[in-house]
Amino acid sequence: MVKLPIYMDNHATTPMDKRVLDAVLPYFTEKFGNAASRNHSFGWAAEEAVDKARNQIAALINAKAKEIIFTSGATESDNLAIKGVVEFYKDKGNHVITCVTEHKAVLDSCKALERAGKATVTYLPVDKYGMVDPDDVRRAITDKTVLITIMSANNEVGTIHPIAEIGRIAKEKGVLFHCDATQGVGKIPMDVEKAGVDLLSASAHKIYGPKGVGILYVRSRGPRVRLTPIIDGGGHERGLRSGTLNVPGIVGFGAACEIAGQEMEQESARLRDLRNRLQANLFERLDEIYLNGHPTERLPGNLNLSFAYVEGESLLMGIKDVAVSSGSACTSATLEPSYVIRALGTDEELAHSSIRFGLGRFNTAEEVDYVAERVTAEVRRLRDLSPLYEMAKEGIDLKSVQWKRD
Amino acid sequence: MAYSSKVLDHYNNPRNVGSFPKDAEDVGTGVVGAPECGDVMKLQLKITPEGVIEDARFKTFGCGSAIASSSYVTELVKGKRIEEAMTIKNSAIVQELNLPPVKIHCSVLAEDAIKAAITDWKSKHEKDEKSAAAPGKAAQG
Missing domain, CATH: 3.40.640.10 (Type I PLP-dependent aspartate aminotransferase-like (Major domain))
Known part of the structure; x- marks a missing residue:
């Protein structure tokens, strides 16, 4: 365990x-x-x-x-x-x-x-x-x-x-x-x-x-x-x-x-492997997830993903025994979703759905597998709760909907 | 930020999740919020011809407090007459769930969802009254 x-x-x-x-x-x-x-x-x-x-x-x-x-x-x-x-x-x-x-x-x-x-x-x-x-x-x-x-x-x-x-x-x-x-x-x-x-x-x-x-x-x-x-x-x-x-x-x-200098070479290779393992695990199990950032020119321990139709803070709440962070507005003091993710031209909705996994020296493959498992289960649960997921599955183009803003 | 135990309870065990058929005569649907704002609530109420809310379902895209607000509202409205449900204020939701100031908008959205669902049900019945006044058309349907 x-x-x-x-x-x-x-x-x-x-x-x-x-x-x-x-x-x-x-x-x-x-x-x-x-x-x-x-x-x-x-x-x-x-x-x-x-x-x-x-x-x-x-x-x-x-x-x-x-x-x-x-x-x-x-x-x-x-x-x-x-x-x-x-x-x-x-x-x-x-x-x-x-x-x-x-x-x-x-x-x-x-x-x-x-x-x-x-x-x-x-x-x-x-x-x-x-x-x-x-x-x-x-x-x-x-x-x-x-x-x-x-x-x-x-x-x-x-x-x-x-x-x-x-x-x-x-x-x-x-x-x-x-x-x-x-x-x-x-x-x-x-x-x-x-x-x-x-x-x-x-x-x-x-x-x-x-x-x-x-x-x-x-x-x-x-x-x-x-x-x-x-x-x-x-x-x-x-x-x-x-x-x-x-x-x-x-x-x-x-x-x-x-x-850090002595261990950088082996450690960055190890982190890249762990990160790729997490990414592959999640992409295998879940549809409609998107990578934020550069596919190759990226820090070895970084994985930033948007889980469509699921709001980031609610996902963090569901995986409460895993400490990660989100670009969701609800996790910031300003009530604005991440300016970094928005600057990439990502839809605002996906900025709300972003999670940053930051792998480090003390993370293990076992932890990565546990996190992939928990995130998958929680994304599925929250998608079952999501009216957006339901609409998308019905074939409704969410961009064509006239939303009632407060 | 720590969540209140009631928010956690609704988030972990949301009540009345799901959907009713949108086109059913006795169902009023309210969809409020917008994806780019990070909150969308869909609330559906099953309402008797006499205007009593028999049952409720919700689906919510949003933070834990938004999910808890909509879950709580489905419990709150059940058994109420629509006139009474229309008077539910967001402050009642804030109080019940112990929402902090930054989450008050979640309760406002839930209040709006009740009103939108009842308005939708009413508009269906206004149409009924109109089609009842034009029997030829009703017979075709």
Whole structure:
């Protein structure tokens, strides 16, 4: 028997790996020093641990240790990258290019700059698989463009953007390129040199590290990227991010990166197999289910499906011993279905019917089979309850129906 | 968000799921909501010539609270006269199921479904009265 409940929402967060926990624990108690204390051994021990972590993280993305700035998480990193670049380069220009399926940390940072009159922003569309077209990026660049910000992989549908191509265009045009790699780092190869990335955001808790710690990679040469800080204080992190360093968090992020780097090849193959097994199981048993996202260029652990005629939240309720998430309006505070799924051109109805399975390091084939079983049973039950399924089976075209909206 | 035990009960054991023949004389059908809004309720009432609701069936596409609201309504209306059923307010559904503010629209939809089903039944009977007034046509049917 599988152990319940099953966690299959690894895009939201991940459990901390025991090996990471072991590395972190001493830094809460006996090694509790402030990394900025330069005049005693407590401080030196903390500083040494931070340096080690900086190197571990840098190695995973082929950066230099000094190019890693510690933050509270990827949301802060995104804010710092976007607001920091726009503020610093305001004499050079004020135009930012991003895309409609970015995380809210990016989109809302852009919107805040627009509201403040500090930037104009181009929100590029994506294709039906959720991918941005590098030619659209090229065409959007003006002589006022100071920053391109495109994520490495989408958090809902898992689509992997052509980052290296976008990086090349950015270099060619002399525009800075920020990549929110929160979902990509540690799961798919990321090389800031090969990809031409100038700024990169990442977070520890997405890769089996602790919550509350992130990084912003800031390129030091070719070009040297400058930023205006958004948090002022004691001048930590080369003045770019003041505040006492979260030493246990940073140590955990370093350990998590080292493990992710060592295991990426086998682990991504294992996750791809599990994901494909789940997908095949569900497609075999159920009709009218649709894949959201790219069929091949997608995170190994991601499976986002729409189950036609079944509303997402009701499905989540039915599989309550399985933790997954939905793009349904009812699961969001805004009462709008997922803007990411809608941006793919998917019918609103199917956006309400979407479920995101996020497979991770601790999921097993046994769990995948159980989830497929439960989802199949619940989709069938809810379709028996669904007037839309009944109408579709009667041959009624749901698009031709005059619906009575409230 | 945690669901109330009554919502869970109706969701896990929905009452009166199914369909009556839409064209039957004694059946009123109400379909409210829209797929792109994430909620569609179909409520059917079987009503005696005297205007008493004998039986009810529903099918709902929507969240757990929408399913529970429509399931509860099928129990609530049974045995009521249509005049009385028309006065059922969504607040009664909110109270019974302990719906949080974000789910109030589910109860509004369920109230609308009752009204739509009764209106449909009435329109069928207005037609009856009209065809009764034209006996030649009725004989053909």
